[in-house]
Amino acid sequence: MRDETPEQPAPLRFGYTTGSCATATSLAAARLLLAGRAVDAVEIVLPKGQHVMMRLAFCRATADGAEAGTIKDAGDDPDVTHGALIFARVALSAAPGVRFHAGPGVGTVTRAGLTLPVGEPAINPVPRQMMTTHLDALAAEYGYTGGFDVTIGVEGGEALALKTMNPRLGIVGGLSILGTTGIVRPFSCSAYIASIHQGIDVARANGITHIAACTGNASEDAMRAHYGLPDMALIEMGDFAGAVLKHLRRAPVARLSMCGGFGKLSKLAAGHLDLHSRHSSIDLPLLAQWAAEAGANEALQAAMRAANTSQEALKLALAEGVPLGDLVCAHALRVARDIVPASVAVEMFAIDRQGRFVGRAR
Structure with a gap:
């Protein structure tokens, strides 16, 4: 050794x-x-x-x-x-x-x-x-x-x-x-990923056609309140967005809502399927680039690139009328649609730290 x-x-x-x-x-x-x-x-x-x-x-x-x-x-x-x-x-x-x-x-x-x-x-x-x-x-x-x-x-x-x-x-x-x-295997989290797959399978077997995959308690609460979904339809995916999307490629449902904190969703939007900080990070320059494509001026772009957190970048963008939450959700939606079958209706929700919706795309 x-x-x-x-x-x-x-x-x-x-x-x-x-x-x-x-x-x-x-x-x-x-x-x-x-x-x-x-x-x-x-x-x-x-x-x-x-x-x-x-x-x-x-x-x-x-x-x-x-x-x-x-x-x-x-x-x-x-x-x-x-x-x-x-x-x-x-x-x-x-x-x-x-x-x-x-x-x-x-x-x-x-x-x-x-x-x-x-x-x-x-x-x-x-x-x-x-x-x-x-x-x-x-x-x-x-x-x-x-x-x-x-x-x-x-x-x-x-x-x-x-x-x-x-x-x-x-x-x-x-x-x-x-x-x-x-x-x-250390940090493979295989048992957790298996439970995500089982959660989807149990929902399908019990006639549930709309599931919501959520990164944590706040996003679960948001989905429960927004749609009135039963607990069986709520999939606690944590950081494993890829585990949900890849399983749905093999075992699709009619409708998938994915909901998470803005920072987590921004990682998915950038193409990361494991949202844990060990494996992916928030790309502030990319957020600034997306804001620029939506009309953000140079000063806002520079401020976003220099932000300490994704939440700060979001706050700066929203203050200038740039719908950064919606933009991030739209990019995350494209990533998801590249994986799941076309038969699955997919939508994305981003929430802030208070559990309020700050972005949506479908």
């Missing part, structure tokens, strides 16, 4: 998904039942073939089976489940196959539109397949012909779920067990 210096900071650490944690703990508990041996670490194989060793917090027998737990390590990703105890309780069954159950802190699906049927525990397909593959291999190793009942839980998961989109998606009672590769 290269040395850490101010110019070359240490690389960000990868972590493991809740699906990997569930796989490791269910395998350890099942092994205790079949081999009579408790372990403090277990090796699993991830979907792309990597072998990883995962440490356990406990592995012990219970009255009706066995249980094992591990502390979720998300690496350097700001994951809501980082540090949470993920556990599996396993019981043997005469009926072959693997059956999954939601334990404490794991949610249950209550709405159509997700990858799982209504009534199923919120354990996604890839983690289910990972667990099934490992348990089938274990059964073959020990000549076991019965099945497994696997209950997955997350300590404190019901409270943690309130920090996610699960309640809005109709996943009640706790978190989802997630993961497609088994690995959490």
Whole structure:
């Protein structure tokens, strides 16, 4: 590993998904039942073939089976489940196959539109397949012909779920067990992006034809007040405008409203699909150029280029009668229309810090 210096900071650490944690703990508990041996670490194989060793917090027998737990390590990703105890309780069954159950802190699906049927525990397909593959291999190793009942839980998961989109998606009672590769990539925000896609899918499956993708609470409140949309139609996209637009290219709805703060919308207008400050910045000279195209004089352009913030540039433009908010929304609309199908009616709204509309285009 290269040395850490101010110019070359240490690389960000990868972590493991809740699906990997569930796989490791269910395998350890099942092994205790079949081999009579408790372990403090277990090796699993991830979907792309990597072998990883995962440490356990406990592995012990219970009255009706066995249980094992591990502390979720998300690496350097700001994951809501980082540090949470993920556990599996396993019981043997005469009926072959693997059956999954939601334990404490794991949610249950209550709405159509997700990858799982209504009534199923919120354990996604890839983690289910990972667990099934490992348990089938274990059964073959020990000549076991019965099945497994696997209950997955997350300590404190019901409270943690309130920090996610699960309640809005109709996943009640706790978190989802997630993961497609088994690995959490730092700042990939893959779980958040997946929840955006799920939010759109749930809305479509429940007959909603008009969705509003919003950057935060203020823009959600503005859309709710303006259109009277139900919560299911409000998609909390945060900084991930591209996640919304690209998903609608594959799974379109009839109408999309996008709403965000003026600064965020100005980034989208400039062609950025990730609106976080790590990945995009506000281009004040570009705002001045658009203002010039709308008739702004040289003095206003210079003042806008020298502004400290996009809000200051907006205030300067509006004071001179230049509709900068509308201009930014129009450019953002062009970016969106280049991505979504022509069948989707798209409109853009920009708000100020008080949640008031300062721009619109359709």
